[in-house]
Amino acid sequence: MAAQEYVTLERTGDKMPLAGFGCWKIAPTDCEATIFNAIKTGYRLIDSAQIYGNEVEVGLGIKKAIAEGVVKREELFIVTKLWNTYHHKDHVRPAFDKQLEELGLDYVDLYLIHFPVPCEYTPIAEAYPPPGWLKNGADKFNYERSPIQDCWREIEKIAESGKARNIGISNFNVQTMLDMLTYCTIKPAVLQIEHHPYLQQKRLVDWVWKQGIQIMAYSSFGPISYLEMTGTAKDAAPLMEHDVIKSIAAKHNKTASQVLLRWSVQRNIVVIPKSLNQGRMEANLGVFGWSLDESDLKAIAGLDAGLRFNDTMEPAYGIDLPLFD
Ligand SMILES: NC(=O)c1ccc[n+]([C@@H]2O[C@H](COP(=O)([O-])OP(=O)(O)OC[C@H]3O[C@@H](n4cnc5c(N)ncnc54)[C@H](OP(=O)(O)O)[C@@H]3O)[C@@H](O)[C@H]2O)c1
Structure with missing residues (x-):
């Protein structure tokens, strides 16, 4: 099995693997085998979400790996996320319970609020997996008048019940977190954000660390997973083919993708x-x-361009919401 390193979460002392596996855009038909292979290959952290529409199959892959003795449940670190349509205080727990049922798990290791955006509710009985940013059949994005504070309180109750060992957030900015820190009884353990050399967000990352919150990076390869969705991604030079990344990779006899991932894990x-x-x-x-050296880190720091690909203002999302402004 490949080597693994960890960061420690503040409240529980749980060890969170630094290298995990993401489940977005894995078709349900491929998903059980993919997750089983990922665990067999050595991944111990799996990043799932309600909106990815494949949690049943993610769960089957996990179940198979445990049944075949590849891994024990306690060696895995399972992450999943609450979708925007279930922010209301009456909807958080039923949505979470549905996820546990689909995943076939007794608990998850980390439960995240996917976006700080409450969207109009669609009952689970009406549509599941939930609709995306637009309610099925709607041509306009509708908010739900539901404060994050209410949602977080319900998430805290899930943590208190032990069904989610750790809780956290995704796509939140400093202002939203600062507010949250005034009312939370359990601090978020993790912030998951888009993070790659084109979008380094150094000030956000440094501030979040000072609060004792760990960072999880998504879309480490930058534009590649947004090519069919967003114009910005099509216009950006592919990160894996960037001269700076390629020359660092050649220097260390590694691949461009390993350089992009090492750049994050080396900084925890x-x-x-x-x-x-x-x-x-x-x-x-x-x-x-192996390690990147100071000159590599300096060269990668120079690639920061504030380029965000998972941008709610992209036409692909069909909503009028400049979330990250
Ligand atoms: N919280 C959020 O809002 C949010 C948003 C986006 C993503 N996420 C999470 O983050 C995870 C990762 O992000 P992502 O899916 O956007 O993209 P990613 O992991 O940065 O990139 C995936 C793409 O890169 C390709 N790829 C993977 N390894 C490669 C390698 N070694 N060499 C060349 N190409 C390679 C994959 O193709 P192949 O499959 O063909 O290899 C796929 O097209 C997601 O799966 C999801 O769990 C969270």
Whole structure:
């Protein structure tokens, strides 16, 4: 099995693997086998979400890995996320229970609020997995008048029940977190954000660390997973083919993807790359036991361009919401 390194979460002392596996855009038909392979390959952190529409199959892959003795449940770190349509205080717990049922698990290791955006509710009995940003059949995005504070209180209750060992947030900015820190009884353990050399968000990351909150990076390879969705991604130079990344990779005899992932894990930022390809899945775990040097880090720092690909203002989302402004 590939080597693994960890960061420790403040409240529980749980060890969160620095290299995990993401489940976005894995078709349900491929998903059980993919998750089983990922665990067999050495991944111990799995990043799932209600909106990915594949939690039943994620759960089957986990179940198979445990049944075949590849891993024990306590060696896995399972992350999942509450979708925007279930922020209301009456809807958080039923949505979470539905996820546990679909995943076939007694508990998750980390439960995140996916976005700080309450969207109009659709009952589970009416549609599940939930609709995306627009209610099914709607042509306009509708908010729900539901404060994050109410949602977080329900998430805290899930943590108190032990069904989610740790709780956290995703796509939150400093202002939203600052507010949260005034009312929370359990502080978020993790913030998951888009993070790659084109979007380094150094001030956000440094501030979050000072609060004792760990960072998990999504879309570590930058534009590649947004090519079919967003114009910005099509216009950006592919990160894996960028001269700076390629020359660092050649210097260390590593792949460009390993350089991009190492850049995060070396700074204790968790990565969750997704790959359906066995060779790439294995390569993406090759991020321990070697280091980028100061000149590499300086060269990568120079690539920061404030380029966000998972941008709610992109036409692909169909909503009028400049969430990150
Ligand atoms: N919280 C949020 O809002 C949010 C948003 C986006 C993503 N996420 C999470 O973050 C995870 C990862 O982000 P992501 O899915 O956007 O993208 P990613 O992992 O940065 O990139 C995935 C893409 O890169 C390709 N790839 C993977 N390894 C490669 C390698 N070694 N060489 C060349 N190509 C490679 C994959 O293709 P192949 O499969 O063909 O290898 C796929 O097209 C998601 O799965 C999800 O769990 C969270």
